[in-house]
Amino acid sequence: MKEVAYEVRVEFGDCDPARIVWFPNFFRWIDAASRHFFIACGVPTWTETERTLGVIGTPLVDTHARFVKTATYGDVLQLHTSIAEWRNKSFVQRYRVMRGDDLLMECEEVRIFAGRRDDGSIFAMPPPPSIRALCE
Amino acid sequence: MKEVAYEVRVEFGDCDPARIVWFPNFFRWIDAASRHFFIACGVPTWTETERTLGVIGTPLVDTHARFVKTATYGDVLQLHTSIAEWRNKSFVQRYRVMRGDDLLMECEEVRIFAGRRDDGSIFAMPPPPSIRALCE
Amino acid sequence: MKEVAYEVRVEFGDCDPARIVWFPNFFRWIDAASRHFFIACGVPTWTETERTLGVIGTPLVDTHARFVKTATYGDVLQLHTSIAEWRNKSFVQRYRVMRGDDLLMECEEVRIFAGRRDDGSIFAMPPPPSIRALCE
Amino acid sequence: MKEVAYEVRVEFGDCDPARIVWFPNFFRWIDAASRHFFIACGVPTWTETERTLGVIGTPLVDTHARFVKTATYGDVLQLHTSIAEWRNKSFVQRYRVMRGDDLLMECEEVRIFAGRRDDGSIFAMPPPPSIRALCE
Numbered sequence: 001m002k003e004v005a006y007e008v009r010v011e012f013g014d015c016d017p018a019r020i021v022w023f024p025n026f027f028r029w030i031d032a033a034s035r036h037f038f039i040a041c042g043v044p045t046w047t048e049t050e051r052t053l054g055v056i057g058t059p060l061v062d063t064h065a066r067f068v069k070t071a072t073y074g075d076v077l078q079l080h081t082s083i084a085e086w087r088n089k090s091f092v093q094r095y096r097v098m099r100g101d102d103l104l105m106e107c108e109e110v111r112i113f114a115g116r117r118d119d120g121s122i123f124a125m126p127p128p129p130s131i132r133a134l135c136e
Numbered sequence: 137m138k139e140v141a142y143e144v145r146v147e148f149g150d151c152d153p154a155r156i157v158w159f160p161n162f163f164r165w166i167d168a169a170s171r172h173f174f175i176a177c178g179v180p181t182w183t184e185t186e187r188t189l190g191v192i193g194t195p196l197v198d199t200h201a202r203f204v205k206t207a208t209y210g211d212v213l214q215l216h217t218s219i220a221e222w223r224n225k226s227f228v229q230r231y232r233v234m235r236g237d238d239l240l241m242e243c244e245e246v247r248i249f250a251g252r253r254d255d256g257s258i259f260a261m262p263p264p265p266s267i268r269a270l271c272e
Numbered sequence: 273m274k275e276v277a278y279e280v281r282v283e284f285g286d287c288d289p290a291r292i293v294w295f296p297n298f299f300r301w302i303d304a305a306s307r308h309f310f311i312a313c314g315v316p317t318w319t320e321t322e323r324t325l326g327v328i329g330t331p332l333v334d335t336h337a338r339f340v341k342t343a344t345y346g347d348v349l350q351l352h353t354s355i356a357e358w359r360n361k362s363f364v365q366r367y368r369v370m371r372g373d374d375l376l377m378e379c380e381e382v383r384i385f386a387g388r389r390d391d392g393s394i395f396a397m398p399p400p401p402s403i404r405a406l407c408e
Numbered sequence: 409m410k411e412v413a414y415e416v417r418v419e420f421g422d423c424d425p426a427r428i429v430w431f432p433n434f435f436r437w438i439d440a441a442s443r444h445f446f447i448a449c450g451v452p453t454w455t456e457t458e459r460t461l462g463v464i465g466t467p468l469v470d471t472h473a474r475f476v477k478t479a480t481y482g483d484v485l486q487l488h489t490s491i492a493e494w495r496n497k498s499f500v501q502r503y504r505v506m507r508g509d510d511l512l513m514e515c516e517e518v519r520i521f522a523g524r525r526d527d528g529s530i531f532a533m534p535p536p537p538s539i540r541a542l543c544e
Contacts, residue, residue, distance in 0.1 A: 018192070024161075031160060056154070059154075060159050060203055061202070
């Protein structure tokens with residue numbers, strides 16, 4: 001199972017009046033880490049996969065996060081990302097947000113490989129084998 | 137069980153290159169809806185409860201969200217908020233994000249009533265009966 | 273000269289560790305107020321003007337803001353928006369951000385009416401007379 | 409005159425439906441670059457300067473930005489930051505946002521060194537000589 005790290009500096013403006021990271025910012029970083037996982041595994045950009053495989057991206061359908069410790073500005077965080085499970089028409093992407101050895105947050109998402117119909121609506125495709133091979 | 141509605145206009149800048157709401161913005165609105173629930177129930181501001189009850193706020197410890205339909209700019213959303221469960225040292229706050237009759241997203245959070253120790257660290261208090269009475 | 277008001281509630285998450293609005297959020301609201309100005313004046317959406325006039329939006333080329341007083345969560349702000357000047361290939365949009373009678377911030381922007389060339393690049397068009405007539 | 413570079417990766421969620429960086433995000437990065445300039449010059453954190461010099465931070469009072477070229481996700485930007493002018497009770501901080509050799513945006517801000525009065529209000533202090541010496 002491949003694991004990819006994505007580093008984030010926590011800035012002043014990421015923190016709230018309690019002087020800790022305002023939690024929606026964790027999801028901002030997780031979304032960036034999700035895309036970086038595929039890039040780091042060698043998957044082409046979604047612009048290119050749209051042309052070659054019909055995949056326009058990996059929209060989120062479900063997310064579950066557990067907040068363990070807080071962070072504040074000046075901290076440097078590592079988001080460790082992997083794919084925990086492949087399903088017929090979706091996959092589970094997992095994140096551990098660390099500050100060195102400290103676990104701050106864990107998150108598990110269900111995402112789909114999305115194609116687009118002629119009417120503009122999107123649908124879930126089976127994970128393309130060529131993408132799956134790069135990520136395992 | 138009290139339910140409070142909080143209305144949001146989706147703006148251009150809330151949307152991503154796929155022309156739909158970028159999902160971390162849903163958590164931004166949910167956090168606002170959480171605070172508004174207490175205000176609408178008659179709970180004083182956390183600044184005041186810090187003085188009277190030692191409660192400095194309701195930090196998030198766990199969140200689980202399911203994304204059903206997308207939204208885009210121009211949409212007006214209603215976030216329906218309630219407290220689904222009271223526990224010994226936490227509570228479950230529930231949100232349904234609607235666009236009229238359409239359910240877009242559901243979210244269930246575990247939050248705590250937080251006090252602050254002398255060393256600055258925070259701890260979970262039992263839900264204060266006076267606050268609970270206002271919210272039920 | 274038409275002036276349109278756009279109302280904003282300041283939320284906890286809009287504020288920084290100094291407990292005041294983190295300034296980039298003012299620009300978030302100003303961008304929303306810009307679009308609302310045109311909507312309130314009766315200008316169709318940019319999706320529609322793209323079809324009828326070739327106008328895909330009003331990107332920003334210059335902004336100048338002066339911060340007078342701070343705001344914090346719980347505050348309700350009014351953004352008063354107008355067009356201060358029409359130029360050959362641009363226009364000046366002006367904002368006063370008020371909390372009741374208190375001026376918090378002033379901003380003056382230069383924006384263009386943008387068209388899109390076949391190669392995807394954008395260019396500045398003269399302000400379409402039909403749009404100008406609605407906004408004066 | 410010292411110049412400090414701060415690097416930013418543009419992410420999918422930083423971009424709007426026009427597929428370019430939504431402009432308030434530039435101000436998010438500029439605020440981070442402002443703080444990093446002082447850190448890189450060896451100025452202690454504001455938490456420490458509050459104790460030693462009474463300086464609680466450098467709030468913004470005026471900003472003027474010019475947008476030259478757009479950016480999109482996948483781009484890596486360099487923010488080059490310097491102090492262009494020292495005034496009696498304020499200073500001018502200047503930013504050039506580059507993508508390699510391409511200038512994307514320029515910004516000039518007036519900020520103050522802020523102290524806090526007993527009633528919680530803030531005031532502009534003369535730039536502390538010890539800080540100025542580190543930044544020149």
